């Protein structure tokens with residue numbers, strides 16, 4: 152009975168559909184959250200397009216939800232950006248996002264939870280949890296749409312797209328209307344009471360009005376015929392008769408959370424906002440909510456996730472993994488701008504709402520904006536304060552922060568000259584005395600020996616390799632603590648630290664290591680050098696160009712000889728790393 156040409160779903164979509172249609176998963180509510188969030192995204196996109204690509208401000212946007220008990224349909228409509236014919240095909244027939252294949256696999260084997268569907272860019276298909284037929288009417292806001300409305304429709308096996316411009320659904324406006332033909336076992340979603348509960352839950356943090364066509368009981372006053380007729384001068388007795396009426400009811404009346412005073416927001420509200428807005432399933436590790444007034448004005452709400460965001464697990468700087476939402480006077484602008492926070496804070500999630508930026512901000516304008524530079528500085532400051540607070544008052548939490556995000560800070564140390572010095576106090580390394588916990592540079596300095604004026608480190612592939620480096624023999628003998636740089640990032644980072652609190656960082660594996668010597672030790676070295684001079688010359692002759700020089704030294708205790716790099720040379724680990732980067 153489906154009209155028009157039938158198209159096949161891409162194989163991955165087919166698999167998602169099979170799983171959803173046959174799902175025994177009992178909590179089907181998620182479909183509403185997904186469709187509402189798509190509708191809100193579409194409104195955001197239209198607002199942004201209207202600001203950047205046309206000069207007329209967009210009409211006010213909203214979402215409307217309507218159930219029809221006779222037709223057994225539930226309709227979700229928005230006047231957002233809409234979709235072109237090609238976009239319907241692209242968005243509702245294929246899966247673009249990477250990582251989805253994995254989700255499908257886990258879902259199939261019962262490891263993943265259907266309610267996570269939204270995180271994997273396939274939220275739309277959750278409509279089939281409750282519907283055996285889905286129709287999507289859409290008219291795009293873009294000029295290329297030529298004013299046409301298209302109807303996408305599917306019962307789950309394949310889909311069709313036909314011209315539905317006659318339906319006169321959207322008038323001059325653009326938008327999308329999704330009609331769900333509810334399955335037998337999903338009739339509960341026709342009930343406005345149930346819908347109202349769900350919408351209140353899912354829509355609290357959505358900045359567009361969400362209206363439900365809500366059934367209400369109204370009482371009409373009508374003459375009471377059962378009463379005796381009124382006497383002279385008396386009024387006719389009246390009675391109340393209930394009548395059910397429908398009206399559009401706004402479900403989300405609260406101010407956006409970041410506009411509220413931090414004192415009146417509790418932690419479960421923050422968590423709920425964090426989860427719904429950033430499609431996260433963990434609790435935030437930290438919440439930083441503040442307001443800046445004066446020369447520039449903005450509000451910000453920033454979260455550090457307690458587990459690394461999914462999009463960043465494969466590529467720590469993936470642009471997809473950015474999620475700082477920029478608003479200008481409550482209008483959502485973009486959540487992928489690179490300039491809102493530095494690269495080494497890619498993992499934070501949050502909202503910045505500015506009063507000063509122009510509404511039609513394009514990327515180029517933003518990049519040059521002085522206001523944005525100030526906002527960025529203030530946000531970084533607050534986030535660093537939050538992390539400092541963890542560092543000083545909650546070591547366990549700080550440790551888990553460092554385990555997840557330490558590598559970002561190490562990169563920041565290397566590439567961000569503005570924050571290089573600040574980031575040093577957060578860095579943690581393993582060391583010969585760190586035991587089970589990594590050590591900070593401050594702690595290292597606190598343990599320094601009398602007269603020690605340098606911070607020593609050794610490189611190696613792993614703690615064990617660092618520990619048994621021949622150069623460690625002497626350090627152990629002299630009881631100096633040595634930091635272990637166990638991955639290439641550690642080493643790059645150590646080069647960029649250079650010094651801390653006036654103490655130079657020194658690689659014990661490089662030439663030029665001058666530990667303090669007693670008179671006796673100096674004399675001993677002099678004598679040994681004389682004694683083995685001929686051997687050294689002979690060795691150099693044998694090894695030729697393979698070594699720079701052969702030197703008698705006192706840096707070893709038990710081992711007879713070791714290879715060291717020149718003071719400015721690269722360690723073997725670094726050389727291997729550089730090689731692997733260029734191939």
Ligand code: ADP
Nearest residue numbers: 189190193231233234242272273274275276327
């Ligand atoms: P995601 O929202 O994570 O991208 P979905 O499966 O929920 O994944 O939606 C797929 C795509 O379909 C969206 O990215 C969007 O381009 C398009 N889409 C879905 N619903 C709407 C809508 N109401 N209006 C416009 N586009 C929509």
Ligand code: MG
Nearest residue numbers: 185189274275
């Ligand atoms: Mg979605």
